[in-house]
Amino acid sequence: MQVKAFRWDGQKLWLLDQRKLPDLEEWIALEDHLQTAQAIKDMVVRGAPAIGCVSAYGFVLGVKKGEDPKIVYEVLRNTRPTAYNLFYALDRMMDAYKRGEDLEATAKAIEEEDYQANVKMAQIGNELIPKNARILTHCNTGALATAGFGTALGVIRQAHYSGKSIFVWVDETRPYLQGSRLTAWELLKEGIPHKIITDSTAGFLMKKGLVDCVIVGADRITKRGDVANKIGTYALSVLAKTHRIPFYVVAPSSTIDYSIESGEEILIEERSEEEVKRFKNCLFAPEGSPALHLAFDITPAENITAIITEKGIWKPT
Ligand code: MRU
Numbered sequence: 001m002q003v004k005a006f007r008w009d010g011q012k013l014w015l016l017d018q019r020k021l022p023d024l025e026e027w028i029a030l031e032d033h034l035q036t037a038q039a040i041k042d043m044v045v046r047g048a049p050a051i052g053c054v055s056a057y058g059f060v061l062g063v064k065k066g067e068d069p070k071i072v073y074e075v076l077r078n079t080r081p082t083a084y085n086l087f088y089a090l091d092r093m094m095d096a097y098k099r100g101e102d103l104e105a106t107a108k109a110i111e112e113e114d115y116q117a118n119v120k121m122a123q124i125g126n127e128l129i130p131k132n133a134r135i136l137t138h139c140n141t142g143a144l145a146t147a148g149f150g151t152a153l154g155v156i157r158q159a160h161y162s163g164k165s166i167f168v169w170v171d172e173t174r175p176y177l178q179g180s181r182l183t184a185w186e187l188l189k190e191g192i193p194h195k196i197i198t199d200s201t202a203g204f205l206m207k208k209g210l211v212d213c214v215i216v217g218a219d220r221i222t223k224r225g226d227v228a229n230k231i232g233t234y235a236l237s238v239l240a241k242t243h244r245i246p247f248y249v250v251a252p253s254s255t256i257d258y259s260i261e262s263g264e265e266i267l268i269e270e271r272s273e274e275e276v277k278r279f280k281n282c283l284f285a286p287e288g289s290p291a292l293h294l295a296f297d298i299t300p301a302e303n304i305t306a307i308i309t310e311k312g313i314w315k316p317t
Contacts (some may be wrong), residue, residue, distance in 0.1 A: 152215040220251075226264075
């Protein structure tokens, strides 16, 4: 059974609170752009494509309330700096506003296009997955991170549906545990065989020949094919290269930032050190020790075997 991260009811925007998963399935109703911006910052909703779709509906809510569209646009833009889909969606909403188009219809189109892109990428990506593949994935790139189906997890889902007897190694993905809390939750609901591993286990599994390919999503892709994704992705790409394991990135074309050439130009979100030291009120580091929390890293195009978008397979180098 596939899940949904958000739902538009024509008046309000509903978000499944991803901070509470897998313990609780709790929905929150948002009534304006300020609440939407806060929910994005606080990771109630996360995953680049889902953030994009939600910001589009947030724009609708703000403009409906009579707020200046330029302010609504800025408030929503200043939430998370790395995920390109946020900027893609908000620029489209602003263009629609300037042209006097129906904003709700534009937001719905952004959502529908993302869903369709996922379905298409899943079919294209599935062609690269061998039977009985043991696939390693990082973070959560599933229905929860998108308008539905998923990017990297969509390919995994499709491979499972097509009867390939795949198995998934799920990186827990410190510090937010998008892997163990969210990806494992989605896989379990679908009955896809998997095992959660700590992030540091991946290299040894590769060395032992237990990983056939790595599939991840992306938060932003540059013109030359450098990829910003969840912190830890770069290390996985180096490990995969060392062990000659295919390393695939799956993302819709709305994640590609054509204005920049190199990953060096991507702003990496730095989040609170508290998120590294504490989980759900449990402190597991000395209060006085500082911590660094980079939310994303950059994987150079050279480390990527192929990027799969809804338009086809792109070999960046
Ligand atoms: O901080 P998050 O959970 O928003 O980060 C999400 C990721 O890094 C995903 O891999 C990426 O957005 C692709 S989701 C289809």
